[in-house]
Amino acid sequence: MCTSKWRTQKHRLAGLSPSDVTLSVADNHQIPSKGRWSGIVDVAGTVTAQTLKVFDSNGAFQVILGKPWLSQV
Secondary structure (H helix, E strand, O other), X not given: OEHHHHHHHOOOOOOOEOOOOEEXXXXXXXXXXXXXXXXXXXXXXXXEEEEEEEEXXXXXXXXXXXXXXXXXX
16 A cells, blocks of 8 residues: 555554565665555455555555455455
8 A cells, every 4th residue: 555545544544553564666676664554445345354565655556455355355
């Protein structure tokens, strides 16, 4: 989840937990995680418990739902 999305939704979400994950992007730039969010994700009526890392993506993405989400859905 991008930090900009986190900021707009944080009043509705549980707080962040520490995370030591670093995102490596195509130009080998390293982006440290701002934290980890755990909660319920509802996409078009499909509801699952998920854990998302929060990164400052500069608008490259809002939320990326990966294999953990796909495997539960």
